[in-house]
Amino acid sequence: MPFSVYITAMLFDLHVHTTLSPCSQLRLDQILSQASERGLDGVCITDHNTMEIRNYVPEGILGNGLRVIFGMEYSTSGGDFLIFGPFEDLPPGLPARILLKHVDRTGGVAIAAHPFRSQRPTDETLIKNEMCRIVEGVNGRNAHHENASVLDWQKKYNVAQVGGSDAHSLDELGSAHTTFTTPIYTRTDLVNALKQGAFLQTIHSSIAA
Numbered sequence: 001m002p003f004s005v006y007i008t009a010m011l012f013d014l015h016v017h018t019t020l021s022p023c024s025q026l027r028l029d030q031i032l033s034q035a036s037e038r039g040l041d042g043v044c045i046t047d048h049n050t051m052e053i054r055n056y057v058p059e060g061i062l063g064n065g066l067r068v069i070f071g072m073e074y075s076t077s078g079g080d081f082l083i084f085g086p087f088e089d090l091p092p093g094l095p096a097r098i099l100l101k102h103v104d105r106t107g108g109v110a111i112a113a114h115p116f117r118s119q120r121p122t123d124e125t126l127i128k129n130e131m132c133r134i135v136e137g138v139n140g141r142n143a144h145h146e147n148a149s150v151l152d153w154q155k156k157y158n159v160a161q162v163g164g165s166d167a168h169s170l171d172e173l174g175s176a177h178t179t180f181t182t183p184i185y186t187r188t189d190l191v192n193a194l195k196q197g198a199f200l201q202t203i204h205s206s207i208a209a
């Protein structure tokens with residue numbers, strides 16, 4: 001038997017909207033039944049400003065092996081942030097700076113979603129001041145140039161980059177993902193893996209369509 005090293009590679013779509021987001025057509029049952037076929041080991045449900053998903057599905061590993069982790073996409077005038085942590089009762093409408101301090105203080109983690117999207121781009125001073133160290137390098141709904149612009153921040157601020165589909169419909173589910181190098185079963189596992197950088201950098205490829 002040749003010696004081999006098993007390396008964990010766990011594929012997560014970090015950015016998925018259900019019909020709990022007013023703008024999404026993607027039903028929870030479609031996510032649960034189709035995610036594995038898209039090659040995903042896990043999905044993060046990140047509805048706009050709500051974690052109501054917890055009333056509809058248990059969090060963690062499901063009977064079919066799929067991991068489902070709850071977060072939310074929090075809107076601020078300084079950009080939208082995917083946040084993971086104890087945020088079930090977080091009121092909407094906090095300014096970005098207050099939000100990011102709260103996330104840090106409570107042991108959570110924040111990712112700047114689609115930082116160069118023309119609508120509500122991420123306030124660069126938040127990145128410059130290291131208030132958010134992870135950004136979406138690849139967002140499945142972004143235009144090519146919007147993803148490519150993140151490379152500039154990689155050079156300037158050495159931000160970590162993750163990928164997520166931002167799916168609002170079934171055809172978009174899994175269109176971008178993040179590969180973790182450590183096993184993830186719970187929200188805490190996900191938060192730790194993101195904070196420790198236990199994932200491959202999801203960097204926009206100029207060759208990609």
Ligand SMILES: [Zn+2]
Nearest residue numbers: 017021023024
């Ligand atoms: Zn939306």
Ligand SMILES: [Zn+2]
Nearest residue numbers: 015017073166
């Ligand atoms: Zn989104």
